[in-house]
Amino acid sequence: MIRQAIVFPFREDLLCRLRGLAVVPRVQSLENIGDVLNPIYHAGANTRCVLVESEVPLTSAGLHQGLAGIPVALAVPRLGPLSDFFRLLPVLRQLSIRVFLPIGVEGNLTTLRILSSLGIGTTIVLDGKEPDWDGLADLMTYAFFGQVPHASIDPFNYLGDNFDPGSRNEFEAVYFDDPRAYLHLDPEGRVALTRDALKRGDFLAGDLESIRNGIEGLEAFRSRMSAWSDHFLALDACSTCPGWRVCSGRFARHRQPDDNCRGFCAELLDNLEQYRATRRQPVTSWQP
Amino acid sequence: MATLILKATEKCNSNCYYCDVVRKEKTGQSMSLEMLERVFIRINEFLMGRPEENLTVIWHGGEPLLLGPDYYRTAVKFQEMHCAESKSRIGHSLQTNLTCFEEEYIDVLQALGIDHLGTSFDPEPHMRGPGRPCNSDEYNRRFMKGLHILERRGFPWGLIYVVTRKSLERPLDVFYFLSNLSTGKGFSMNPVLIYDEERKDVAISPEEYVEFLAAIFPEWWEHRGRHGAVQPFQMLADNIIDGKVTLFCGDSGECARGFINITPDGNASQCGRSEDWGLLQYGNIKEKSFEEIFQDEQRTCLEERTRYLKEHDCKGCRFWPLCHGGCPLDGYWNTKDFMNKTDWCEARRGFIARHFEPVTGVRFDPEAFEKRISHVR
């Protein structure tokens, strides 16, 4: 059984293959979102969320009240004029939206904090550009130790909520890139484990039908899940990084690991431990 | 608690640079099933004669998994057949390099009562693996494959790292590597023991080992919750700070009557190293029971050693209760006499006095510790 949600570029001819599955349609804009959701519904698939990969700023992305109730993951390059944002804010607050912003774009670290403080969930996108590490560390501190409640900033708050001190902590799921939770289709319906594998043309299967019994026993899946050990076999900088347990090389992807990411990840691990130590665990009350 | 080191095979698929087993001029033999059965008969005989005693069997080698899963299924069968009444007092553990570990081992090892595998790893190239120089690439790849199986199946494992000269350049990097690999489950850092000239290039002195530990200890201490039980730090913390009594065999001063090492042909000795050096040989289990082996007259000298050192070489030493003169074999090497304290004495004391105590802020209290020991006993 396929347990993963399927991330696919929205095309109606793919829908017949998705019956009974949780799906994440990828679209370029929010226009005519009903034309995306209705066919999915009628095809018997279950929309987990809509992934909007927009090239325009958030303020021009076409957000409107009609999107209320639809979980939207909105990836934009930047916010847009702040004044426009504040005019849009009353609408934004009614929506179930998470904003993805690349950290390599100037001003986005500030935007992430503004959005989070106003109750809008955000995710930082590691776009391969060299980030402002100090600013990122500052944002991380805010995510964990902000003085008043705020919306989550992933992957920090995801890590905080799921942190297991005795394991490697991966956070690819926030980018729909954890094969335990998501699989990717190309326009022809071929299946890849991750977004990168999709781009490389490295397919797990020719179609979903051939993996209907699940993928956990497949060698490619196991190989992906054990890919972390490549760092140890290579004895690379990530394998000796104090922050390995909360990074697994992710912050060094598309760049050379160095003292910057090393220092940042070490601080991330320290903060996670402190965050978990100080966070009150929910108390379960007795119920008959 | 008695401990049986069961060297079920001397065969090994690796040629680890610092290992003595592969260097010995032995036949590379494995324990026959007949001898294996005799081991279980002797175990039961021993435990039935000591109703309060427990026994731990440590499967060792060579590489014990080269024996194949059927061998261990037979061991399970022998235990069922011959130890029906005593099996609840038998514990098993196994030390392996993981390179021939397959999924089918898990069920049979669990049937034997093994719920944890001991293994070891060297990140430095050419320290482990077949051939000379050691082909560590293939070895490491197979090790990781075995590790992935363990992780996938949620099977606990522990790691031993051997500190060599190659470790000395980057102690913290080595430490983080091991901590990352074991994800906080802890590991042991044991000094390499080299007694020949040929491999002096990897040998380290006791002082160098202490420097290595000293470079790492503050990081471990600050984040010990994260890194887990790293030896020898955890042992020191347990005993000096946390009020426990958990000494290693060589430090307990009581190894005389607690250990047997058995080779594939059934010869019994004190431990693996004594067997390698031809010391403290107690006969063969074909002729002798475990009880007879434990009562062997030669063991008296080890008991005598403890009493002697306390009154002579180690008299007045603040760390006596933690050490008891160290491993008798460490004391034997240079003088060929057991009545000597370990060569590692100064280094061990130095580590505790110059590093452990200042960093932790806790000074070892020998009197309080002695009280705890006598209470435990």
Added chain:
Amino acid sequence: MPEIFLTEKRDGTCEHPVFGVRDPDSPVHRMSWENLIYAADFLLASGERRLVLSGGEPDLHPQFPEMAAYLLERGFEVSVSTAGIAGKESLEKSESLLSGYPLQRFHFLLNLDPFLEKGNENGRQEDLERFLQVFGGRCFPTARLTDDRFSLVEPIRMISEFGMSRNLSLGLRHPMFGNDAMAPEPAQVRGIVDRVFSFAPLMERFRIQPILACGWPMCCFNDDHLAWLGRNSGRCDFTCGPTIGIGPEMTIWPCSPLYRFRNRSLFEFNSLSEIHRMYLDLFMRVKVESAGIFIACDTCRYRDLQRCGGGCLVHNLMTFQDEEPLRLPEVYP
């Protein structure tokens, strides 16, 4: 009510800058978003829901309208202390972003000091009138009095013309610790009080209800003055306490006149009440050394009853500087 100083930049109309002469255009002396968010979180965590945006001239901060909108969206009641001289573009943006908020959530404290004396308007009438056309109804007028030569005629006319609040905040110009020659001496205060009440009929006619800002010594008001205030004024408080100022770089001070005295950083504290307690303790120590701006304050019954704070304590702090340092160490910078 805490004040957040958005920028050190000021316009020429303000003769009494809080900040010294530094490069006001440097981003270092402008509130960053990170610091603003931190300050907002800090205040919310302290249970404070009201604040004043100040400066320099706050709407000279390039993102003033957005920052004000942000604070409003965080749930604050925002007052903006301003001279009302925003440029056209800034005014348009402010109108667009901020006009929708209710009056009690967002309003201006408009400084009418230039209009207390003819010829002091500094040529900004046009800007101000444009501002008042848009935001007049959201303005609470304020005036700080330097001497007894002022006139309230023009301020009252503007209040009436532009629909400002009829609560006119009247304060004494306080000395700024470390540097100010413009503040009235204690001996001049009675004259200023008399001058204020000379406009009482005008205020009555135009239903102006003066509010006395902090630092007025009660003894400078006679019974008639106090009776008139009792019938006609808004809040009148003769006491004095820390209000807490937060600078762009998170420096804090007890109140504007003391912006250079015993500065600390907001990051050192966990709550506003901690800061308040610290500065209140400091104020008490100053009062122990010298009860008020007059010698008679030391034996004043109303000071003992805490009905009067003895005037602005900056006067006392400045006189301490001229003495031998024999007093409590806390009263020195």
